[in-house]
Amino acid sequence: MTGSNGHGATLAEKLLARAGGLDHVVPGQIVEGKVDLAMMHEQGAQTVAPFHQMGAERVWDPDRVVIAIDHWVPASTEGAAVLHRILRKFAAETHLPHFYDVGNHGICHQILAENGWVVPGDLAVGTDSHTNMLGAMGAFAAGVGPTEMAAVLALGQLWLKVPPTLQVRVRGRFGKGVTAKDLVLRILGEVKTTGATYKAVEFSGPTIAGLSMPERFTICNMTTEMGAKAGMVAPDQTTYDYLAPIAKHPMHPVQPDADAAYERRVDIDVDGMPPMVACPYSPDNVRPLPDVVREHVKVDQVFLGSCTNARIEDLREGAALMKGQRVAPGVRFIVSPASTKIYQQCLDEGIIQTFTEAGAVFTNSSCSACFGGNMGILAPEEVCASSSNRNFPGRMGAKQARIYLLSPAATVAAAIRGELADPREMM
Amino acid sequence: MKDVIEGRVWVLGDDVDTDGIIGGKYLTIIDPDELKKHVFEIALPEFADGARPGDLIVAGENFGCGSSREHAPQAMRAIGVGAVVADSFARIFYRNAINLGIPTIEARGVRALFEKGDTARIEMRAGRVTNLRSGAAVRFPPLPQHLLELLEVGGLVEKVRLELEHRKAAAGAVP
Numbered sequence A: 001m002t003g004s005n006g007h008g009a010t011l012a013e014k015l016l017a018r019a020g021g022l023d024h025v026v027p028g029q030i031v032e033g034k035v036d037l038a039m040m041h042e043q044g045a046q047t048v049a050p051f052h053q054m055g056a057e058r059v060w061d062p063d064r065v066v067i068a069i070d071h072w073v074p075a076s077t078e079g080a081a082v083l084h085r086i087l088r089k090f091a092a093e094t095h096l097p098h099f100y101d102v103g104n105h106g107i108c109h110q111i112l113a114e115n116g117w118v119v120p121g122d123l124a125v126g127t128d129s130h131t132n133m134l135g136a137m138g139a140f141a142a143g144v145g146p147t148e149m150a151a152v153l154a155l156g157q158l159w160l161k162v163p164p165t166l167q168v169r170v171r172g173r174f175g176k177g178v179t180a181k182d183l184v185l186r187i188l189g190e191v192k193t194t195g196a197t198y199k200a201v202e203f204s205g206p207t208i209a210g211l212s213m214p215e216r217f218t219i220c221n222m223t224t225e226m227g228a229k230a231g232m233v234a235p236d237q238t239t240y241d242y243l244a245p246i247a248k249h250p251m252h253p254v255q256p257d258a259d260a261a262y263e264r265r266v267d268i269d270v271d272g273m274p275p276m277v278a279c280p281y282s283p284d285n286v287r288p289l290p291d292v293v294r295e296h297v298k299v300d301q302v303f304l305g306s307c308t309n310a311r312i313e314d315l316r317e318g319a320a321l322m323k324g325q326r327v328a329p330g331v332r333f334i335v336s337p338a339s340t341k342i343y344q345q346c347l348d349e350g351i352i353q354t355f356t357e358a359g360a361v362f363t364n365s366s367c368s369a370c371f372g373g374n375m376g377i378l379a380p381e382e383v384c385a386s387s388s389n390r391n392f393p394g395r396m397g398a399k400q401a402r403i404y405l406l407s408p409a410a411t412v413a414a415a416i417r418g419e420l421a422d423p424r425e426m427m
Numbered sequence B: 001m002k003d004v005i006e007g008r009v010w011v012l013g014d015d016v017d018t019d020g021i022i023g024g025k026y027l028t029i030i031d032p033d034e035l036k037k038h039v040f041e042i043a044l045p046e047f048a049d050g051a052r053p054g055d056l057i058v059a060g061e062n063f064g065c066g067s068s069r070e071h072a073p074q075a076m077r078a079i080g081v082g083a084v085v086a087d088s089f090a091r092i093f094y095r096n097a098i099n100l101g102i103p104t105i106e107a108r109g110v111r112a113l114f115e116k117g118d119t120a121r122i123e124m125r126a127g128r129v130t131n132l133r134s135g136a137a138v139r140f141p142p143l144p145q146h147l148l149e150l151l152e153v154g155g156l157v158e159k160v161r162l163e164l165e166h167r168k169a170a171a172g173a174v175p
């Protein structure tokens, strides 16, 4: 039997079977999974107390633990400074060598990606909800709470309920100025913010096969907004080529069966798809960008940053549009690379110069304006065009502020025009 | 955790988010006795003063949605919530609550059966919630054995503590 009623295993089932040392698992089954990589950011400070309450003295495998501080870097509040100090002390006491501290920092998910910490076949967990992004490596990557992270640090394993899988198959070719971000917004418009709750999302089809790793990161990143436990792409030559020079551990790839049993399938054709935008106040309130452009939505702030879209490819594309243009009067344009490595590339390639000459603020790498607790905070009634992943009320500051989620190119177009604009008209 | 849990019921609606359970301004509180003063301050303001240890929460859909903060189930544990039964839960809240040792039961249709002040009986292994006032009952798929054991020892911290002790003893026995 083939198709949605097949008996084969999905990618998520294959990955969790491997992590549990089992031949086969079924949705609903509880698996004690061996963890290949554990990541902590500032929320990891809360794992220290339960770790000690458990009577744990050492971390199961210091070579498989990464700490990357990112939300407040350098510390912008006293509270953040305390969290950083707790983590530094914990890392020193338990001999954790892989600490990406100030000066070598970046958004935690980007740190894992660009340093090859997660490889095909892995079970990876992190204290941040967008850990899903690393599923692009052909891994099962999920966010966990601080108490479970303490258990992971002590034992190197955690319980997971095998999720049913939603398969998203994508075909067609992107038109000029249309990107992976527009695709994932389009998918969110169909799947909605609760459409994948408790589920794994597996992306496949010819369009996905043609995507670069950075584009796959963007897509898997926003499965969190679908409510998913994990999002993933089966590994292929693109994955292996990306990881070959950087992989920290040996790869052990698995593939979904051709007759895997998916709970549901969504088919998307990107032929003729315009750029998309998620309007306030939900990432699933998605409309074609040209329709919204006609309504002349003026912006106060523009943000090109976050783990969704602040990789070198995103910033290059943005800089190409920005070159020779000016940020519109009255608009604050914040550009924040996702890591120090990307910052240095921007320096080498003249990208920092392009943005700052145009009147943008080019900041150090961090979560920056993404979450409303560090910098670039919005006042009530202000409007922001952002390349990040969430636009719930209060996400970037005031509850009444309005956030529009867009591709990197579309954020630059908004910065130039001072209102939402179609980047295709500027290319 | 007992196999049969009985208690007085407090009722909440759909989409109670973690902000409604414990407000963002209390996230720096570490002391459980301090934390419990503010539990459900927004969603159910009379709860913190009126609740007795062992009281039960019955709620509608998507209980515990919003941010992934563990403070929400921590505050509920601090005040002694005996169990939480809802039509459905948000994923991270569900995991966090079970890991903290709170019996957390997804029972479709449960919200409609209860009013504030009713007494509920929850049979964990049989998979049934009964309103002892009206006699109405709803069934639920019992938790997997693994999670029942986790609740029995009192949550993940206890479970790992026992596991580590066990490993140490085993290592000591075989030099």
Ligand code: SF4
Pocket: A070, A071, A107, A108, A128, A130, A306, A307, A308, A366, A367, A370, A371, A388, A389
């Ligand atoms: S960039 Fe935004 S979404 Fe990503 S980890 Fe930071 S705060 Fe979270």
